[in-house]
Amino acid sequence: MTTTSNASKSDEVRNAIDRxxxxxxxxxxxxxxxxxxxxxxxxxxNWVGFYMLETGANPPVLVLGHYRxxxxxxxxxxxxxxxxxxxxxxxxxxxxxxxHKDSRYLACSLETKSEIVxxxxxxxxxxxxxxxxxxxxxxxxDEDRKLIEYCAQLVGKRLExx
Ligand code: SME
Numbered sequence: 001m002t003t004t005s006n007a008s009k010s011d012e013v014r015n016a017i018d019r020x021x022x023x024x025x026x027x028x029x030x031x032x033x034x035x036x037x038x039x040x041x042x043x044x045x046n047w048v049g050f051y052m053l054e055t056g057a058n059p060p061v062l063v064l065g066h067y068r069x070x071x072x073x074x075x076x077x078x079x080x081x082x083x084x085x086x087x088x089x090x091x092x093x094x095x096x097x098x099x100h101k102d103s104r105y106l107a108c109s110l111e112t113k114s115e116i117v118x119x120x121x122x123x124x125x126x127x128x129x130x131x132x133x134x135x136x137x138x139x140x141x142d143e144d145r146k147l148i149e150y151c152a153q154l155v156g157k158r159l160e161x162x
Contacts, residue, residue, distance in 0.1 A: 052128035
């Protein structure tokens, strides 16, 4: 796959996600649609899911929401654990090219080689995140990061207007 085709594929998926957003889907429906589209259309996105911070939980915990891909044992992740916890606690996108070299990594599937986790912000605060695993090493380049951050922003905006 060339860089150009990856860019045009991500444009195509972005347009499909824009259509979901403009059809006035709820945040929940939007998250379900995004997980479906990204998993079906982006060939290296083998596991796609949202984790959302549980309301009122102390200490805070990320709870698995809509996802596509293999079942994961990690349905509740405290903020001091995993790549998921690192992204939520720092409020920054985390890209890991080789999960086996990252001591924070919580294994979900033996096949996973790389991962990206993008926070979802609501009124400037982290409310959850979009997590994607790939069976391919270093699967998430700049184009992927932009697409996934765009998806997370749309969900954040929709949650703000809920
Ligand atoms: N790998 C994640 C855990 C979630 S699974 O990938 C679905 C982590 O290290 O936080």
